[in-house]
Amino acid sequence: MHTRRHLLACLLSGPWAGVATARTVRPAPSADAAFDTLAERCFNARMALDPLTASVTTADPRYEGLLAITIAPEHLARVRRLNEQVARGLRTLPPESLDPARRLSHELLQWDVDMALKGDAFPDHLIPMNHFGGLPLQLATMGSGDQGQPLKTPQDFDHYLARLARLPAYNRQAIANMRQGMRRGVTVPRVLIESGRDTFARLAEPDFDKSPFSAALKAMPTEIGAAQRNRIARAYQRLFERDLRPSLAGLADFTNGAYARACRSSDGLGALPDGAAWYQHLVRWHTTTEMSADEIHALGLAEVQRIHGEMAQVQQRLGVAGSVLDFLRWHEQEPRFHPYTSWDEIARTHADLDARLTPLLPRLFGRQPRQVLEVRAMPELQRASASSYYNPAAPDGSRPGIFFVGSPEPPQRYSSSYLTSLLLHEGRPGHHFQISIQQELKLPSFRRFGWSTAFGEGWALYAETLGHEMGLYEDPNQWLGHLKMELTRAVRLVTDTGLHARGWTHAQTIRYMMDNQGESQAEARLATERYMAWPGQALGYKIGALRIQQLRRQAQAALGERFTLADFHDLVLSQGTVPLQVLQGMVQAWIGQGGGRP
Structure with missing residues (x-):
């Protein structure tokens, strides 16, 4: 019988870096073997400390009946001790003592532990x-x-x-x-x-x-x-x-x-004690960059302006008069773009579109995941405060990857223009591809089940743009839907930093969204309150997608005819979740090798 206490006793006992005790004579393990032991013990101990996350993430049946009080002071102290132990273990294993693959894993585990320890300075358990x-x-x-x-x-x-x-x-x-x-x-x-x-x-x-x-x-x-x-x-x-x-x-x-x-x-995190430092920590955590809130805010303003320009071209194509804001409001009210009567109907429509993707994806990906994707309507309780999302498949195949579609508004308000972009983001080739392929890679467990907002959400937003290559945006309604979703992510750069670093109010943020997205007051309020509840999380989407697009352009320019999208995409997904700086290094090394299959 596996109780949580028993698991912790097993996983946290013994030497961390594989060093023998004074009474035991064993051959000294290689640095590579010692690192493997450290990384796996770290992952298993983290799962034992949070069995709810463990069972959702790994589908390991040992954890299915366990629940930790993760906000209790004694639990937080155990988590900190674990991270300190791992940090000490990493210091005994210099990166240069490891083979190249483990060197990267060492860098990723070091970054993760360092960020966790720095985060201990901020009292998020009080909220x-x-x-x-x-x-x-x-x-x-x-x-x-x-x-x-x-x-x-x-x-x-x-x-x-x-x-x-x-x-x-x-x-x-x-x-x-x-x-x-x-x-x-x-x-x-x-x-x-x-x-x-x-x-x-x-x-x-x-x-x-x-x-x-x-x-x-x-x-x-x-x-x-x-x-x-x-x-x-x-x-x-x-x-x-x-x-x-x-x-x-x-x-x-x-x-x-x-x-x-x-x-x-007050509405922003910056109003709390040490709130500015707290927010900057979250910015770094969710973007995996050293960008400041001011830099991100300026980038967001520029992206909003650029996307408005592209929307104006669609507006001209559809022959709608007025400003871009007038056009967006017209589109939201036009009955032909809101044909649905139930969330089950919307889920079936997404599933039908997903079936059309099957013959199109091999041109863009050399590797596809084994796990299947299902589309379902979101449970009613969640629709009060959540939007569509993806729930990963169980690694053992016992649970499929599921794209849950829904929103707080009634299905009659769901715009058909979002069909393509939303499916590409949440399903194939977005979250479903990235997470499922990562689970199949031969990597340490902490990397197979790792997550980063900038990489994961950045990839999913980038995946939306692949509708171009698949011919899915020839319909101006679908192209506008993609631009509207991209605009939402650009606006997030402005509003999240506005709220938490520039003193914006709840009302001010709602007004900015209504004036730049054509959102209803109810939609803008819900989004604003999401950004208030999860500071920094909304930044990762656009920051990650822009970096992937930039790296793609660099690779295309450098490799010319040797560049293929399938090779580039396989490369990006080949190492699981990584910080954006690491991804940049991967692409540059690939360019230096002349491209080809990664």
């Missing part, structure tokens, strides 16, 4: 949740069975129940952390609490049959026999009545009451 994310919302949506929590067998349901049983302890710790944040002046903006009231109320629904935490029972497979079904149902209802409902009600009362009254009236 443990909002209506865009947090453990209560995540566990509620996992009841669908397609969010990384298997729900096919009685044991699966017991595992999910065991995790739900830990949620009250997490909620108590979250309240304690938020109280500490109130004393230290580290709270979320009050507007986020006001906007999240409905989400917290739905999580605290007192009627079990209406609660999102009963969703798992409603989807229970018919193969489970009556006796087990009754046992499971009784156990879930008992836990809900005794523990979950009071805990969630208490959390909602606290966040909507004492916490809301104490929350700050």
Whole structure:
């Protein structure tokens, strides 16, 4: 039986760099072998410290019934000790002592650990949740069975129940952390609490049959026999009545009451103690660059202007009068671009388009992932505060990669112009290709399951542009949809830095988006509050995509007729997630070798 404590004891015991103890005589391992041991122990220890992430990321069944209180002080201390141990182990293994492949892994693990240790200076654990994310919302949506929590067998349901049983302890710790944040002046903006009231109320629904935490029972497979079904149902209802409902009600009362009254009236991270340094750390984390907030802001303004110019060309082609903003508003209101009546219909339309991509992709990729992609409508609870997203496949094939489509607005407001770009971003050849191929690579585990906003979201945004090569943007409606999505990412560079580094207000940010994107006030408000809740995350998309496009142009210019898109794309995806500076070095080395298959 694998308990979390047992796993930690096994994984964290013993020497970190493979050095023998004084009482044991063993041959000294090579530097390469010592690094392999260090990297794998680091990954396994991290997974044991956060078993929810472990099971979602790796589909390892050992973790499926475990849940750590990751915001507890003692847990944070264990994570820091682990990172310090890994840092010491890396110092005993100079990069020059390793072969080239491990040298790169050493650099990536060093960067990751350094960033984690630097991040310890900032108290994000005092802001443990909002209506865009947090453990209560995540566990509620996992009841669908397609969010990384298997729900096919009685044991699966017991595992999910065991995790739900830990949620009250997490909620108590979250309240304690938020109280500490109130004393230290580290709270979320009050507007986020006001906007999240409905989400917290739905999580605290007192009627079990209406609660999102009963969703798992409603989807229970018919193969489970009556006796087990009754046992499971009784156990879930008992836990809900005794523990979950009071805990969630208490959390909602606290966040909507004492916490809301104490929350700050400011909107950006820069208003918090040491907020400027905190934000710059997040900028570096999400972009993997040394760019300043001012540099990113200026880049965003330039990109907005450029994209407006391209939109004007589409406007002229469609014969619509007025300014670009007038054109965008006309397009949003034009009925022919909003033909849908349900999210299931929209999901089927995306799936049909994905089938059309199959014969087109081999021209652009020498390697494609083995994992299949499915398109589904997003669970209703998530649509209140989330937009379409991709959920990675399980490495063992037990769960497909899933593109969930949805938004807070009704399906009748979904624009058909987004079909192509959104599918290319979330599915093939965007997130589904990048993440699935990475899982198949022969790399250390921390790299096979690693993630970087700049690389991952940058690749997905770059993948949207490949609609050109596949002939998918000949329809001006689809081309405009791509430009609108690209404009959103450019506007993020302006608004995220505006909010967190330049003192922009909630209202000011909404107005900028309405004036430059043609967004409705409701759409602009939702996006603004997302950027307030996740400082810096929105920057990675455009920064990453621009770097990949720049490297592609450099390679094409240098290699001429020897350049092929398939080789370039295979190269970019060949080492998994890497910082942008590392990617640049990879491309330059490839150019120096004359291109070809990586």
